Amino acid sequence: MQKTELSAFRAPLLHFLDDPGLDAAQPDSYVWYPDGLLLVADGRVQAIGPANELLPTLSADVPLEHWPDRLIVPGFIDAHVHLPQLGVIGSYGAQLLDWLETYTFPAERRFGDPDWAQTQAARFMDELLRHGTTSALVFCTAHPASVDALFQAAENTGMAITAGKVMMDRHAPADLCDEAEQSYRDSRRLIERWHGRGRLRYAVTPRFAPTSTPEQLTLAGRLMSEYPDVLMQTHWAENKAEIAWVRDLFPERHSYLDVYDHYGLLTERSVLAHGIHIDDTDRNRLAQTGARIAFCPTSNTFLGSGLFDLPAARASDVAVGLATDVGGGTSLSLLATMGEAYKVGQLNGRALSPFQAFYLATLGNARVLHQADETGNLEPGKQADFLVLDPAATPMLAHKQAPDASLSERLFDLMILGDDRCIQRSYVAGVCRYDRSPTTRALIA
Incomplete structure (x- = not known):
């Protein structure tokens, strides 16, 4: 029997379990790990959770990438x-x-x-x-x-x-x-x-x-x-x-x-x-x-x-x-598209929240396209399609970085000021298919 190859990705991590609503996000609609761990094997998500809980379960030979100043989200x-x-x-x-x-x-x-x-x-x-x-x-x-x-x-x-x-x-x-x-x-x-x-x-x-x-x-x-x-x-x-x-x-x-x-x-x-x-x-x-x-x-x-x-x-x-x-x-860029959707909402009298925007671009669209059983979030068993986002990819985004910023504020900066330059890496079924700057490496543990 062929051995399953496990890979681990550590970073701040966000994905949605349900529609957060148009205004204040419903608390059970998303999962946010300020220091999360994503485990991938055979192209699928094996586990996701807080890094301090999952790291002790890994053997020493599991490759681990650490992106402490990035953000992992579903593709x-x-x-x-x-x-x-x-x-x-x-x-x-x-x-x-x-x-x-x-x-x-x-x-x-x-x-x-x-x-x-x-x-x-x-x-x-x-x-x-x-x-x-x-x-x-x-x-x-x-x-x-x-x-x-x-x-x-x-x-x-x-x-x-x-x-x-x-x-x-x-x-x-x-x-x-x-x-x-x-x-x-x-x-x-x-x-x-x-x-x-x-x-x-x-x-x-x-x-x-x-x-x-x-x-x-x-x-x-x-x-x-x-x-x-x-x-x-x-x-x-x-x-x-x-x-x-x-x-x-x-x-x-x-x-x-x-x-x-x-x-x-x-x-x-x-x-x-x-x-x-x-x-x-x-x-x-x-x-x-x-x-x-x-x-x-x-x-x-x-x-x-x-x-x-x-x-x-x-x-x-x-x-x-x-x-x-x-x-x-x-x-x-779906990030740029989120920003334009926000402006349309403003002109219509009701702004689009960043939680709703990121939901629409991930699990929401997966549901619309009848593929939420395979994509849209990072629940175990789903295809490991995910992104490593750089929240400081441009000088203006870097200028906006604040250590005490809320998750909502961080997402809003990305959707209003972000574009393709924020895509550090794109993974499809656990394989890196795009790397913005191959010379920029994660911390390898």
């Missing part, structure tokens, strides 16, 4: 991001529908080249890890090769990635459109090839209602019924012009949400990006069906789409995740 999870859009991030001066025509479609066209898709998929995974993202729900392009490339790159790193081929058979450039029956067959082949292979899962991916014919939406719904454990991802109610367009295209449906509902695309495994311009009827239907919203604050403000009302969604028992939405979003 960040992105609830909505686009593989082909790294090259158009931060592009000037367009709202949603113009953005698609000017920037998105030209970028996606290049993924018809399998070699380009493979190169970009590897780069995309590297960038996720550099920004502290160890798991994500990803839009590929209409090209099946883009999905193959992404899943292969994810498999190479051991990351838990859910993704799908864009289904789009109208109102887009002809060379990016598929055909309804063909996209159904392509999606089926990709599901059979990749879904459930290791840590990979498939998401049925109609881009949004305007770019799919009723026939294609019907077939997307069929995929959901044929493969009940896949996810569904799409866009919804992001932009007022988009909503008016949907009203013209589907006059027989009483709302934008009803379009998805009618075609069998509104279930507890559905993740709808944005959901800005909605009402209580929409929220109640989301709660009834269990469908979730991916809140994308940086893209919503950058594209001028509007301000998502997180408290209203939560009051209606709608599950909400946090997402970067790159390239409409302006950073792959």
